[in-house]
Amino acid sequence: MEDILILIIQGIIEFLFELFGYLPWDLWWYARPKEGDESDFGFGVWLFSSVILGGTLGYISVFVFPNVIIKFGWLRIALLFLSPLASGFFARQMALHREERGRISDSETHFWLSFCFSMGLVWMRFAFAHRP
DSSP, X not given: OHHHHHHHHHHHHHHHHHHHHHHHHHHHHHHSOOTTOTTOOOXXXXXXXXXXXXXXXXXXXXXXXXXXXXXXXXXXXXXXXXXXXXXXHHHHHHHHHHHHTTOOOOHHHXXXXXXXXXXXXXXXXXXXXXXX
């Protein structure tokens, strides 16, 4: 029973770390000018920027927290794929909530930006964090 509780707590910590890391990027993206801005780059540039920002945060986090948070190898591998999906769906739900409140937001864009940010972060931590 104790091992299951440890798994749940470790998963929650990892997800909250990603969520709080993505929050400034999400708020900036939400506040930026909408369609029609001349300085607007293509969507692929924003996705690539999200991967780079997430990877940079993941690499910096290795210096702050050099050891892996999750001790079980199979769970770390599962989170390589589940974390970006969970982050994307959470960002999408936040954007849908904003739309319901009458604010302009693009839920699909928020999904993909969060997905790419989380993917960069998780893959960097997976590659460079010290294992027990």
